[in-house]
Amino acid sequence: MKGNIKLDATDKKILEILQKNSNITNAQLAKEIGLSPAPTLERVNKLETTGVIKSYHAVIDPAAVGLGVSTFVMVSLKGHNKDNISKFISAIKSIDEVVECHHITGAGDFILKIVCADIAAYQQLMLEKVSNIEVVDSLQSMVILSTFKDSKSLALPNQQA
Known part of the structure; x- marks a missing residue:
């Protein structure tokens, strides 16, 4: 839209x-x-x-389907240029466990939300896929211990006519 x-x-x-x-x-x-x-x-x-409604989908409880570990990972690239950004985005799109990828400001270049079965699966994913993306300089992982709000609903702003 x-x-x-x-x-x-x-x-x-x-x-x-x-x-x-x-x-x-x-x-x-x-x-x-x-x-x-x-x-x-x-x-x-x-x-x-018009693209206001993008899709309809079921919200699945990760734990109910055997996905017990969720993390946020801050990613810094070797160089913050258009080519590296494109390479990184292309690589990330092919990793199913990455459920969100956001280009951000601040200490890192991107933040990812990753959902895996367990810590061993997460470690394997990080070692074999994410850290092997050629343009990745550094990764900082944050394991999600508890989630108290996970809303998919947007608070719609008031618009003046």
Whole structure:
């Protein structure tokens, strides 16, 4: 999505509801926002085609599927230039255990969120894949001990018309 799409109160309500439950039926969504099903579906389709809604997915409990270790890893590159950044991003995209990758300011160049089965799997991943990316200079790992908030919902800003 390019630019800032103007959202009215109904669009925001649709987004708030869908962020909480993307499996809601169109009929139930329409009832909750006070419109009939046809215009509700039209609004949802517009939010999808303009890129405001990027995807729908299930949120999985990592521990329930045997993924017991989550970490953040701060990555510094050997040189912060366009070529090195492109090489790093390309390599990271091929590592499934890296669930998030953010280009950042501050002490490092990137921060990764990595989810693995256990410490042994994490160590193997770091030794065999992440640290072997040719443009990586240094890595700083932070193991997540507990998570107290992991919201996937965005607080939508108020927009002036």
